[in-house]
Amino acid sequence: MDIIVAWIVTTIAFLIISWLPLGVEIDTLGKAFIAAAIFGILNAILKPILGVLTFPLIVLTFGLFxxxxxxxxxxxAAKIVPGFRLRWGFWSAIIGALALSVINSILLALID
Known part of the structure; x- marks a missing residue:
């Protein structure tokens, strides 16, 4: 049940981000659900691997990496999901990822 709640919260966060002028565009609600699922899967699989591989950079930058x-x-995730676009390339990804973290934290705090 927690996975479904996290998926819905992330979908809502993606929709909020797409309404803000951050350079992130998502076409429909269905695309937001797919983007949230793909983002969650990539986070679960790739992030630990990349975290281990880039551990020296993470330590050198005090976690900012x-x-x-x-x-x-x-x-x-934007490259994989059609209908999920980043208008300004990697800068939109940086701003969008930061906004996603903040909005997810706020929404999860409101749910708890």
């Missing part, structure tokens, strides 16, 4: 990893996962 994790923002780049999150933006890469966000960018990759």
């Amino acid at each position: 994790l923002f780049v990893l999150n933006a890469f996962i966000f960018w990759l």
Whole structure:
């Protein structure tokens, strides 16, 4: 049940991000559901692997490189899902990933 709640919250966060002028565009509600699912799958599979591989960079930047990893996962999800576009390329991915983290935190705090 927690996975479904996280999926719905992430979908709502994706929709909110697409309404903000951040350079992130999502065509429909269905595309937002798919984008949230793909983002979650990529986060579960790729982020731990990339985190281990880039551990020295993460340590050297005091954890700030994790923002780049999150933006890469966000960018990759946009490349995979048709109807999910980043208008300004990787800059939109960085801004969108940061906004997604903040909005997800707020929405999950409201649910709890």
